[in-house]
Amino acid sequence: MNHDSKPAATSATFALSVTSAASPAAWAAARRSACPGLVRVVAALDGGLCRVRLPGGVLLSTQAHAIAEAAIAHASGTLELTNRANLQVRGIRAGSEAALTAALVEAGLGPSNATSEAADLCIADELRNLMLSPLAGLDRAALIDTTTLAAPIVAMLQGEPRFAALSPKFALLIDGGEQLAALDHPHDIWLAAAARGAAVRFTFGLAGCPADGAHGSIAAADAIAFIEALLHAFLDLAQPGQTRMREIVATHGAQAVLQRAQDHAPLDIAHERGWHHPGVDLALRLGVHESKHGTVYIGCQPPLARLDAATLHALATLARTHGDSTLRITPWQGAILPNIDNGNAQDVLENLQTLGLITDPAHPLARTIACTGSAGCAKSRADTKADALRLAGQLPPEVHVHLSGCERSCAAAHRAPYTLLAVAPGAYELYEQGDDHHQHDQQHATHMAPFGRAVASHLTIDAAAQMLTQLTAQRPRSTSDV
Ligand code: SF4
Numbered sequence: 175m176n177h178d179s180k181p182a183a184t185s186a187t188f189a190l191s192v193t194s195a196a197s198p199a200a201w202a203a204a205r206r207s208a209c210p211g212l213v214r215v216v217a218a219l220d221g222g223l224c225r226v227r228l229p230g231g232v233l234l235s236t237q238a239h240a241i242a243e244a245a246i247a248h249a250s251g252t253l254e255l256t257n258r259a260n261l262q263v264r265g266i267r268a269g270s271e272a273a274l275t276a277a278l279v280e281a282g283l284g285p286s287n288a289t290s291e292a293a294d295l296c297i298a299d300e301l302r303n304l305m306l307s308p309l310a311g312l313d314r315a316a317l318i319d320t321t322t323l324a325a326p327i328v329a330m331l332q333g334e335p336r337f338a339a340l341s342p343k344f345a346l347l348i349d350g351g352e353q354l355a356a357l358d359h360p361h362d363i364w365l366a367a368a369a370r371g372a373a374v375r376f377t378f379g380l381a382g383c384p385a386d387g388a389h390g391s392i393a394a395a396d397a398i399a400f401i402e403a404l405l406h407a408f409l410d411l412a413q414p415g416q417t418r419m420r421e422i423v424a425t426h427g428a429q430a431v432l433q434r435a436q437d438h439a440p441l442d443i444a445h446e447r448g449w450h451h452p453g454v455d456l457a458l459r460l461g462v463h464e465s466k467h468g469t470v471y472i473g474c475q476p477p478l479a480r481l482d483a484a485t486l487h488a489l490a491t492l493a494r495t496h497g498d499s500t501l502r503i504t505p506w507q508g509a510i511l512p513n514i515d516n517g518n519a520q521d522v523l524e525n526l527q528t529l530g531l532i533t534d535p536a537h538p539l540a541r542t543i544a545c546t547g548s549a550g551c552a553k554s555r556a557d558t559k560a561d562a563l564r565l566a567g568q569l570p571p572e573v574h575v576h577l578s579g580c581e582r583s584c585a586a587a588h589r590a591p592y593t594l595l596a597v598a599p600g601a602y603e604l605y606e607q608g609d610d611h612h613q614h615d616q617q618h619a620t621h622m623a624p625f626g627r628a629v630a631s632h633l634t635i636d637a638a639a640q641m642l643t644q645l646t647a648q649r650p651r652s653t654s655d656v
Pocket residue numbers: 545546547551552553554555578579580581582583584585
């Protein structure tokens with residue numbers, strides 16, 4: 175699998191570039207997004223916030239050490255994992271933003287196809303929102319190894335000057351048919367491997383997620399050319415202010431986008447809607463499991479997606495000592511250590527548990543997600559993280575719950591089985607997913623309340639726990655309902 179293992183510039187040239195004048199901040203401010211990035215450190219209540227994009231979720235152990243060191247040197251030492259399989263540095267001290275960025279670029283965490291100029295770096299950084307299964311290249315059940323596609327796709331995104339106009343939020347998913355996959359997270363373009371007789375094709379969809387159904391399929395060999403053609407079609411059709419594929423599909427229809435794409439690359443597109451994933455088991459995100467090369471991988475998750483620099487150092491050391499010196503960040507705000515020798519698995523598992531990391535999908539904190547909350551976000555109406563810890567102590571078995579400080583739903587790209595939406599400190603509305611949850615993707619995009627059917631209002635955390643117990647006694651949930 176690819177990763178930006180080569181620094182985009184030497185530390186010296188980069189330091190000159192990002193510390194001279196006010197160019198990074200000024201340039202980032204002029205961009206049309208408030209998304210945090212490698213250069214665009216955005217302000218939060220707990221300090222600056224930097225997002226380290228990890229195409230395919232891959233993080234080298236050396237890079238993990240570098241992030242941990244930078245988080246201590248320039249920030250509070252608090253790190254968090256995101257539901258797009260990225261990593262964020264929180265609490266960056268005022269005046270330390272450029273030094274943090276320079277340290278991360280020096281560690282090879284910047285885009286490989288950018289100069290050291292801040293504007294160039296910022297654009298290239300934002301053109302690598304590519305999600306793969308965390309088991310890409312590791313899962314024997316997969317239909318195709320998508321790791322070979324990741325680097326060429328990112329290079330294509332960054333190599334076409336026209337694509338600099340894409341939104342920093344524009345996101346791609348390539349699914350290889352692995353047993354562990356986030357199929358309910360919306361993307362602008364998604365491709366999913368599907369067996370067609372002896373061949374493997376990619377079914378695809380525009381503006382949504384694989385769980386919604388496909389718009390058609392293409393030959394696996396055409397994947398990169400097809401994505402490139404779709405991006406050109408998107409930019410051809412986008413009007414000022416339209417930044418996401420869902421807006422173009424809503425205006426023109428998916429067929430018009432496909433027709434335009436074929437003007438750019440006359441590929442053979444089969445128009446098929448039916449698509450079924452061979453089978454996903456989200457319990458595979460945690461614990462010890464066999465993988466492709468006669469080894470095992472071990473999945474873990476920090477409570478509520480937060481870990482400190484010392485824990486990241488320890489994870490990186492475990493990956494180097496017992497694995498293949500890589501970590502994979504997962505879209506469930508956890509990490510996987512690939513290629514562990516089976517004989518060492520129990521030791522590694524116990525080490526992870528000693529670090530306070532969760533390795534059991536039945537653990538209440540493996541079933542609880544919460545956004546930043548009022549400790550770090552001015553929009554939050556409640557301290558969702560603290561409330562989530564309190565709730566986890568009372569959470570009924572098999573229940574998955576999401577606590578959100580406002581309607582933006584930062585912690586969940588999907589609709590959770592149960593959502594607690596803060597209305598005031600310590601007070602929440604309770605929502606139940608409902609059967610129409612795939613409609614969530616369009617709703618989520620507009621930040622409408624995307625949480626499902628309202629069940630109760632103004633619940634304290636203790637009352638919410640009681641309500642969840644009553645509800646689930648009537649309607650048991652499966653552990654796959656993450
Ligand atoms: S969901 Fe709302 S309150 Fe929570 S982190 Fe996002 S913007 Fe802040």
